[in-house]
Amino acid sequence: MIQKKICMLGSFAVGKTSLVARFVHSIYRDQYLTTVGVKIDKKQVRVGDNDVTLILWDLHGEDEFQKIRSAYLRGSSGFLFVADGTRRSTFDKIHELQENAVSAVGDVPFVVLVNKSDLKPEWDVDAEALGAATDRGWTVLETSARTGEGVEDAFLAIAESMLRR
Amino acid sequence: MSGPDPRESPAGNDTGATEPFNELRSILLAPEQERLRQLQERLDDPRHRAEDLSGVLPEAIAIRARRDDRLLVSMRPVVSEAMRDSMRRDPKSFADALFPALGSAIRKAIAATLGEMVQSLNQVIENTFSVRGLKWRLEAMRTGRPFAEIVLLRSLVYRVEQVFLVHRETGLLLQHVESGAAAAKDADMASAMLTAIRDFARDTFDAGTEDSLNSLNIGDLTVWIEQGPHAIVAAVIRGTAPLSFKDVLRETVERIHLEQLEPLDDFQGDATPFEASRPALESCLVAQYAVPEQEASPVLKIATATLALVIVIALAMWAYAAWTWRGAVAALKSEPGIVVTEAERNWFGANLVEGLRDPLSKDPREILALHGYGSADVRLDLQPFASSDAGIVTKRAREVLQAPDAVEFAFDNGALSASGTAPSPWIARAREFAPFVAGVRSYADERLLDTTAAAIKAEAERLRAVRIPFALGSAELVPEAAEVARSGAGILSALDTIARDAGGTLRIRIVGQADASGTDATNARISRLRAEAIALAVNTAQFRNLEFDLQGLGATPESDRTVTFQVDESSLSPRKANQ
Ligand SMILES: Nc1nc2c(ncn2[C@@H]2O[C@H](COP(=O)(O)OP(=O)(O)OP(=O)(O)O)[C@@H](O)[C@H]2O)c(=O)[nH]1
Ligand SMILES: [Mg+2]
Numbered sequence: 001m002i003q004k005k006i007c008m009l010g011s012f013a014v015g016k017t018s019l020v021a022r023f024v025h026s027i028y029r030d031q032y033l034t035t036v037g038v039k040i041d042k043k044q045v046r047v048g049d050n051d052v053t054l055i056l057w058d059l060h061g062e063d064e065f066q067k068i069r070s071a072y073l074r075g076s077s078g079f080l081f082v083a084d085g086t087r088r089s090t091f092d093k094i095h096e097l098q099e100n101a102v103s104a105v106g107d108v109p110f111v112v113l114v115n116k117s118d119l120k121p122e123w124d125v126d127a128e129a130l131g132a133a134t135d136r137g138w139t140v141l142e143t144s145a146r147t148g149e150g151v152e153d154a155f156l157a158i159a160e161s162m163l164r165r
Numbered sequence: 166m167s168g169p170d171p172r173e174s175p176a177g178n179d180t181g182a183t184e185p186f187n188e189l190r191s192i193l194l195a196p197e198q199e200r201l202r203q204l205q206e207r208l209d210d211p212r213h214r215a216e217d218l219s220g221v222l223p224e225a226i227a228i229r230a231r232r233d234d235r236l237l238v239s240m241r242p243v244v245s246e247a248m249r250d251s252m253r254r255d256p257k258s259f260a261d262a263l264f265p266a267l268g269s270a271i272r273k274a275i276a277a278t279l280g281e282m283v284q285s286l287n288q289v290i291e292n293t294f295s296v297r298g299l300k301w302r303l304e305a306m307r308t309g310r311p312f313a314e315i316v317l318l319r320s321l322v323y324r325v326e327q328v329f330l331v332h333r334e335t336g337l338l339l340q341h342v343e344s345g346a347a348a349a350k351d352a353d354m355a356s357a358m359l360t361a362i363r364d365f366a367r368d369t370f371d372a373g374t375e376d377s378l379n380s381l382n383i384g385d386l387t388v389w390i391e392q393g394p395h396a397i398v399a400a401v402i403r404g405t406a407p408l409s410f411k412d413v414l415r416e417t418v419e420r421i422h423l424e425q426l427e428p429l430d431d432f433q434g435d436a437t438p439f440e441a442s443r444p445a446l447e448s449c450l451v452a453q454y455a456v457p458e459q460e461a462s463p464v465l466k467i468a469t470a471t472l473a474l475v476i477v478i479a480l481a482m483w484a485y486a487a488w489t490w491r492g493a494v495a496a497l498k499s500e501p502g503i504v505v506t507e508a509e510r511n512w513f514g515a516n517l518v519e520g521l522r523d524p525l526s527k528d529p530r531e532i533l534a535l536h537g538y539g540s541a542d543v544r545l546d547l548q549p550f551a552s553s554d555a556g557i558v559t560k561r562a563r564e565v566l567q568a569p570d571a572v573e574f575a576f577d578n579g580a581l582s583a584s585g586t587a588p589s590p591w592i593a594r595a596r597e598f599a600p601f602v603a604g605v606r607s608y609a610d611e612r613l614l615d616t617t618a619a620a621i622k623a624e625a626e627r628l629r630a631v632r633i634p635f636a637l638g639s640a641e642l643v644p645e646a647a648e649v650a651r652s653g654a655g656i657l658s659a660l661d662t663i664a665r666d667a668g669g670t671l672r673i674r675i676v677g678q679a680d681a682s683g684t685d686a687t688n689a690r691i692s693r694l695r696a697e698a699i700a701l702a703v704n705t706a707q708f709r710n711l712e713f714d715l716q717g718l719g720a721t722p723e724s725d726r727t728v729t730f731q732v733d734e735s736s737l738s739p740r741k742a743n744q
Contacts, residue, residue, distance in 0.1 A: 002434045003337045003353060038361040040354050052434075055337060055357045071364035075335030077434060087233055124233070 003053045004162050005075055009097050010082035011090040012061025015115040018145035019082065020058045023155050028146055035060045038072060047159050054159060062097065070104040078162045079110035080154065085142070086116055088124035109161035110138075113154050117144040299469055323404030324452035326386075329356050330421065330442055331397050332432050336360025339396060339432075339439040342446045359388070359399055393418040395429035400449055410451070417445050490516065493536035493543075501554035502526025503547070515544045523552035525560045551603040553579075558604040565602050566595050572613065579606035589617040589737065590668050617667040617737065621660065625732035628656045628673075633699055635726040638683065640694035642702055653730060654703040657711060664710035664737060672736035674714040675700050677728045678721045685719055693717025699728040712736075 008016040017035050021027050024043045039058040044051055059072055079101050083091035094112055101110070112133060114125055133140050139157060143150040191198070207213045229236045305312040329352065330340040338356035366378040379390045389406070390399045391414035398418045400410075421442045422429065428438035487510070494508040502523035509517040516538070522529065533543055552558070559574035562581055568574070572595075573585040581599055592615055599608035631653040633646045642650065657673065664671040677696035679688035696715040705713045 001436060003335075003436060004434045005335045005337055005357070037365060038358075040357045040361060042351065042354050042357075053353060055335075055353060057357065057361070069364065069368045071368050072361065074364070075332070075337070077335070089234055 001051060001053060002163075003055055004077040004159070005055045005057060006078045006080060006158060006162075007057045007059060007073055007076045007101075008080050008082060009059060009101065010061060011084070011087070011093050012063055014061065014082045014084040014087075014090050015143075015145045016061065016080075016082050017058050019080075019113065019115065019143060019151055019154070020056050022145045022148055022151045024056070026148075028148075030146075043155070045156060045159050047156065047163050050163060052159050052163065054155065062093070070100070073101060073104040076101075076105050076108060077165075078108055078158045080113055080158055081110060082113045082115055083125065084116055085114045085123040085125050086119050088129070091125045091129060109158060109165065111154060111158045111161070112138050112140045113143045113150075114140060115143050115145060117142040117149055118146045299465070299472075322453060323402055323406040323410075325400050325402050325406070325410070325450050327352070327401040328446045328449045329359070329397075329399040329401075330439060330446055331356045331360060331399060332429075333360075333392065333394070333396050335432070335434075337432075337434060337436070339436050340442050340446055342443055342450060344450045344452070356399075359390070363390070389414060391415050391418045393422045395426075395432075396421060398446070398449070407453075413449055413451070417449055420445050486510075489536055493533055493538055494518070496532050496536060497529055500527055500529070500532055501556040502552040503529055504550075504552075515542055517544050517546070519546045520548075521550040521552075522547035523554070523557045524549055525557050525564070526552065553604040558602070562599065562602045562605065566598055567591075568595070571616070576605075579604070580609065581605045581607070582609040582612065584610075584612040586614040586616045586619075588667050589615045617663060618734065620663045621671065621732065621734050621737065624656055624660045624663065625734055628653065628660070628730045628732055631656065631730060632725070633728045635695050635728070637680070637726065638687075638691065640691055640698050642698060647702065650699055650702040650728075653699075657703055657705075657708055657730070660732065661708040661710045667737055669737045670710050670712050672712045672714060672733040674716055674731040674733065675705075675728060676731060677715075677717045678723070678725050679717075679719055680726050681720045683720075689717055689719040691717075692719050695726075695728050 008020060010016050012034060013032060017033075017039065018028060020039075020041050021029070024041045035058055037060060041056045041058065042053055043056065044053045046052075057072060057076070079098075081094045081097055083094055085091075091114065098110065101108070114130070116123075130140055139161070141150055141154045141157060143154050145151060207217075226236065301315045302312055305315045308315075324344060327341065327343040329338060331337070332339050336357040336359070338353040341352040341356070362381070363378045379392070381388045381390075385403060387402045387406070388399055389402060389411065390397055391411070396418070398414050398421070400414055402410075424445075425438065425442060490508075490510045494505060497503050497508075497518065497520075498505045503526050504521040505518060506521070507517070507519040511517065518529070529545055529547065530540055533540075551561075555576040558576045558581065562568070562574050562576075563572075568583070569587050569591060571586040572583055572591075575582045575584070581602065583595065583599075587595070592610060592613060595610065596608065599605055631649060633649045633653065634643065635641070635646060636643055660671055660673070675696045677692035677694070677699070679692045679695075683691070693715070694717070696717055700713060700715055705711070
């Protein structure tokens with residue numbers, strides 16, 4: 001049995017906790033309860049012939065006041081960077097988060113999730129921005145914790161790229 | 166209509182051609198111009214602008230906050246600066262606001278500490294009176310260590326319920342073992358969380374990488390963590406494990422690192438190789454239970470029983486001693502003429518009673534003796550005083566007035582009254598001296614019977630019946646008369662005794678009479694002679710306390726040839742000192 005540590009990173013209120021809740025427990029809440037510190041969850045997925053247990057470290061959202069403690073990132077085999085499609089700044093922030101992650105644990109697989117696809121009409125992240133990210137070689141997926149759209153695929157994608165290593 | 170106002174039409178001075186145009190404009194656009202002017206004014210006036218803005222401010226903020234976080238970003242420094250500032254200015258309000266949260270946290274911490282204390286106290290008490298406790302006491306005496314320490318050491322109960330082997334860098338679970346009793350849920354999540362907590366602690370308290378959290382408490386569980394270069398071992402313990410268990414954990418970590426250095430070194434998430442570490446981890450699943458109550462040896466049993474008996478007897482003696490002492494002091498206190506101001510019971514040495522005592526009161530030693538206290542057992546420090554207790558005052562009156570036994574005294578609130586019987590001289594003396602008895606303010610004796618007067622009266626009655634007859638014209642005693650005179654003498658003797666006892670003298674008249682025959686002169690003479698004859702016959706000289714008057718009445722209406730006696734009952738008077 002293989003286990004992998006994955007950290008969820010992104011600005012506050014982008015939906016990290018909601019994505020984990022949708023993925024692990026198939027639930028969704030509109031209420032916003034900010035995460036304090038770390039919340040740990042796990043889910044077993046099957047990738048090819050392998051069962052993998054994902055240990056999900058849902059960290060508090062990053063902002064000026066609360067930098068992510070690099071201690072939390074240590075030993076992580078993959079990252080899910082999450083942005084809120086309706087807030088462009090959260091998408092732009094991912095560059096910085098990614099750089100920090102690299103300096104803390106080195107070059108590990110990651111996937112970028114642009115969340116709240118159910119609010120697509122209100123999105124602030126346009127096709128151009130998405131295209132630029134893809135051009136850099138990033139895997140960018142659209143998700144909605146609310147409807148569940150793309151969530152399963154997102155976690156499978158990171159699991160796969162971790163195992164491919 | 167006059168020409169256009171030059172102030173309103175500055176263009177009026179320009180050329181003649183613009184003049185009519187301006188006029189037309191003012192005619193056509195006058196209302197609009199006025200409204201423009203008002204708008205201008207409103208825009209220029211900051212008060213107006215603020216008013217307008219206030220109407221839409223909340224909505225504006227809401228809209229912007231929904232759109233992006235620029236507002237948040239721009240307000241954050243202001244808000245934090247404002248908070249800092251107001252905290253500086255009025256720290257108390259902030260303290261008040263924080264208090265409820267802090268208070269409960271502090272309370273919880275205190276409760277936890279107290280809980281531990283009570284726990285160990287309970288153990289100490291529980292074990293103090295048991296056979297096992299006795300053994301531990303002996304051990305404490307033998308080893309010179311405090312009893313409480315021995316109790317804690319000996320009754321220690323703990324069980325290691327789970328042991329985790331955790332990859333240090335990733336927090337991933339390498340292996341997990343548990344004792345049958347504990348069912349572990351999500352060991353892999355627990356392992357990650359444990360790592361997160363340690364990361365957090367290390368980061369937050371700025372400790373170096375090597376100093377890390379190595380013990381934490383969750384309810385009645387304790388987690389002990391031992392850390393190696395690649396992995397940590399965490400043991401979940403219920404109860405209190407001995408410190409020596411830390412050594413067990415350290416050895417286990419070292420052993421696992423030694424045996425599995427390679428898989429640890431290139432761990433990629435596959436925990437399978439660490440099945441091999443199970444035996445090492447399982448060796449940490451130790452438990453220690455309280456020593457079951459052993460069948461004590463007969464010697465120990467007897468010793469315990471004896472000790473218990475000694476304690477019971479000592480307690481009983483103590484209680485009895487306290488009870489008798491209380492009884493003795495109460496008896497002293499209730500004794501008339503004794504006032505106890507201080508009563509002290511001493512364990513070692515004599516007890517002490519301080520207070521006041523009327524010399525006429527009952528001997529306090531006697532009272533104490535009745536309660537089993539010999540004179541060496543109690544030191545008495547009683548100052549003399551005059552009690553106004555009824556019992557004592559009457560006793561004092563009896564003593565001072567030398568009252569005969571037949572006199573009874575009553576005393577109430579300063580008033581002394583006498584009853585019973587007493588001879589008249591004593592009655593007179595008592596009247597004189599009673600007011601000088603300490604505590605007496607008034608004296609009454611109307612219920613006191615005068616025995617002297619009563620006795621005199623009775624004897625006088627008998628004496629009156631004594632009539633000594635004489636022959637016609639003779640003052641010679643006929644044999645019958647001599648007989649009667651003798652009985653009269655007996656009564657006189659009794660009166661003499663009464664007078665002597667009363668300390669006075671009594672007047673007796675011996676009255677002679679004649680019958681109607683014969684002349685008055687003869688009668689007077691013969692009656693006088695008859696009285697003298699009787700005086701001689703009863704031998705008046707022998708009655709030292711009687712005074713006699715002889716009287717010849719001559720012929721009386723009864724016309725009796727007799728001699729009679731009369732006692733002057735009121736005549737008893739104290740003998741003169743010189744008599
Ligand atoms: N419409 C919509 N709302 C979402 C979605 N995902 C999350 N939300 C809402 O966004 C808010 C924040 O969600 P969280 O999952 O708590 O965000 P987070 O990233 O964990 O936030 P922090 O823990 O504070 O960093 C909540 O009110 C969610 O209901 C989504 O896919 N669509
Ligand atoms: Mg969250």
